[in-house]
Amino acid sequence: MKVELRGIHKYFDSRGGPIKVLENVSLVIPHGDFVSIMGPSGSGKTTLLNMIGCIDSPSYGKVLLKDKDISGATEDMREMIRLRHIGFVFQSYNLLPTLTVVENVELPMQLLGESKRQEQFKNAMTLLRLVGLDARANDSVLKLSGGQQQRISIARALANLPGLILADEPTGNLDERSSKEVMDVFRAINENQHITTIMVTHDSKVANYAKRVLYLESGHLTER
Numbered sequence: 161m162k163v164e165l166r167g168i169h170k171y172f173d174s175r176g177g178p179i180k181v182l183e184n185v186s187l188v189i190p191h192g193d194f195v196s197i198m199g200p201s202g203s204g205k206t207t208l209l210n211m212i213g214c215i216d217s218p219s220y221g222k223v224l225l226k227d228k229d230i231s232g233a234t235e236d237m238r239e240m241i242r243l244r245h246i247g248f249v250f251q252s253y254n255l256l257p258t259l260t261v262v263e264n265v266e267l268p269m270q271l272l273g274e275s276k277r278q279e280q281f282k283n284a285m286t287l288l289r290l291v292g293l294d295a296r297a298n299d300s301v302l303k304l305s306g307g308q309q310q311r312i313s314i315a316r317a318l319a320n321l322p323g324l325i326l327a328d329e330p331t332g333n334l335d336e337r338s339s340k341e342v343m344d345v346f347r348a349i350n351e352n353q354h355i356t357t358i359m360v361t362h363d364s365k366v367a368n369y370a371k372r373v374l375y376l377e378s379g380h381l382t383e384r
Contacts, residue, residue, distance in 0.1 A: 161191055161225060161226055161245065161322075161323030161324040161355075161356045162188075162189065162190055162191045162224075162225070162226055162227065162356070163187075163188075163189040163212055163223075163224070163225060163324065163356060163358070164187070164188050164189070164222075164223075164224040164227070165185055165186055165187045165188075165211075165212075165221065165222070165223055165224075166186055166221055166222040166223075166224065167184055167185075167186055167220065167221040167222070168182050168184070168185040168186070168208075168211065168218045168220070168221035168222075168223070169182060169183055169184060169185075169218060169219050169220040169221055170182040170204065170207055170208075170211070170216075170218055170219050171219045180379050181204040181207050181379060182204050182207065182208060182218070182379050182381075183378075183379035183380060184221075184380075185208065185221070185379075185380070185381045187374070187381060189356060189358065190356075191323075191354070191356055192350070192354035192355070192356055193356055193357075193371055193372065194346075194347070194350040194356075194357045194359075194369075194370045194371045194372070195357070195358050195359070195370055195371070195372045195373075195374060196358075196359045196360075196361055196366070196367035196368075196369070196370035196372070196373050196374070197209070197358065197359070197360050197361075197374045197375075197376055197381075198360075198361060198362065198364070198367050198373060198374070198375050198376070199375055199376035199377050200377060201362075203376045203377050203378070203379075204376055204379065205360040205376050206328055206360060208360075208376065208381075209326050209328055209358065209360050211223055212225075212324075212326060212358060213242065213246055213248065213326045214230060214233065214238040214239075214241045214242050214246065215238075215242070217231060217232075218231060225241070225245065225324070226323070243268065243271060243272055243320065244272065244320055244322075245320075245322050245323050245324060246322050246323075246324045246325075246326060247316075247317025247318055247319070247320070247322040247324070247325045247326070247355075248317055248325075248326055248327075248328075249310070249313050249314055249317050249325065249326070249327040249328070249330045250313065250327075250328055250329075250330075251328055251329040251330065251332040251333055252333065253301075253306075253309045253310055253312075253313045253333075254313065255301045255309055255312060255313060255316075256301075257300065257301060257302050259301070260297065260298050260299060260300060260301070261288065261293065261296050261297050261298070261299050261300075261301055261304070261312055262281065262284050262285065262288065262297040262298065264301060264312060264316055265284040265287055265288060265312065265315045265316045265319055266280045266281060266284045266319070267316065267319070268316060268319040268320050269283065269284070269319050269320060272320050283319070284297075284315070284319065285297060287315035287316075287318050287319065288312075288315055290315065290318070290345075290349075291311040291312070291314055291315045291345050292311065292345075293308060293311055293312060293315070296308070305338065306333055306334050306335075306338055307334050307335075307337070307338025307339075307341050307342055310330060310331075310333075310334065310338070310342050311341070311342060311345055314330075314342070314345055314346070314349070318349070318355075322355065323355065323356060324355065324356045324357075324358070325346075325349070325355055325356070325357045325358070326358050326359075327346070327357065327358070327359040327360070328359075328360045329360055329361055329362065330342060330343075330346070330359065330361070330366075331343065331361065331363060331366050332361075332362075339363070339365075339366060343366055343369045346359070346369065347369050357370070
């Protein structure tokens with residue numbers, strides 16, 4: 161999926177007046193690219209990711225996915241875009257502890273409701289094999305390590321065959337070995353399935369897994 165930002169500005173209201181977070185940010189991410197975004201804490205990295213992911217909207221400017229402007233989309237439209245076209249991976253995994261491993265991966269397919277349960281299970285098992293965790297399909301996610309849980313969240317992000325994966329500090333809670341395992345999965349998915357991947361990280365080693373490293377500071381985005 162191609163992603164394009166055109167003149168993005170983002171302000172938040174405060175008692176002292178508007179707070180500038182992003183200023184005139186423009187960027188083109190071609191289909192199949194793998195981009196990491198770095199920057200100081202509070203620089204707006206997650207805000208930028210949320211706008212691309214239809215969670216937030218710019219104050220001014222346009223966000224285009226596959227050359228379609230989604231900046232003014234209704235909430236129903238934005239929800240469907242998130243569910244059908246975007247896979248999210250979070251620092252805290254956001255897995256449901258009451259569900260098994262395979263049930264967590266099935267969940268986005270159930271929410272979309274376009275396939276039968278048998279097909280959902282089959283697809284979920286295929287994704288678990290992709291991340292090397294099919295043998296743990298019936299386990300509780302609470303029995304797994306942080307690295308394993310993050311790999312499950314990647315499988316879940318792929319459930320509805322998205323064109324875009326957005327990852328917000330995906331290794332933030334992991335040790336070095338687990339971080340490498342998770343990033344190897346991201347790289348393999350990007351290289352083999354050509355899914356556009358945008359990742360926010362504070363770790364330069366993790367950032368260098370991407371094809372391009374961008375830096376956000378004082379509202380401005382630059383490429384290193």
